[in-house]
Amino acid sequence: MDTCLFSEKVDVFCLVMLHKNLLIIVIIILIILKQDKNSCLEYIFPLFIYRAKSHRYCRENYIDLVTLEDWTDMEELLALENVMSTESAWIGLRKAEHKQTWGLKEPTNLGDEYCSVMDFNGKFQDTKCEMDRSFICYERMF
Template structure:
């Protein structure tokens, strides 16, 4: 008897099974925005891109409880004081969560965005040295398995064992 089973294995490489597209990583070394971007691109995907409030909440969770700084670099920047804000990874997110009075382009050269530990954003001078948040994309993998077996493929224990073997 041949049974066809189709599994959707979500985020096999991720530590949790959830619908969040980004996985965030706090980088504790203070650098300029450009150096943070370079580091994130070398070791992760890029500086953090934030698509919605859920991303904000997940990102803030990565910051250590004993964090003493005020600002943390994210991947939002602009080329001049009048140009639009864009994400470092060139994604099209239109979400914004600016702190009150931000962005203000103080002294005319605040072209990079940072995040406070409460999740709100501020514009800053890109040469200042702050810690940063990088991200990687979580991947969805679809695995189709053709199983030849005399066992009952609808048995939860059999399904569990197949899923275990497929994800290892």
């Protein structure tokens, strides 16, 4: 990793090293989560990709992109989110009548903001779908 810090140019090697480190973090998180059998759902935290690809990835390899149906789902996910150190993550979001889980002045519905993310405070924000972010998949139901 020192090569990346002191190199004049950013190359593919640095990017590969970054992804290897992220993969190690994901594996550690999965080991921790596998030990908690009190949860009705298991979650997976893959690497950073844009929304459409993350949704397809979850459906092909797990159950789906996580969707929050009620406040209980939100609390369970927030407990796991504290384990991760990420700014925001892709989630599946269903339209609800209440706005209690949206961030301040959200959703703004500006420009191309057709997707939603959950920020580090557990609040939803609308955002552009093409941005690379971590995402959360349902792994399986017990």
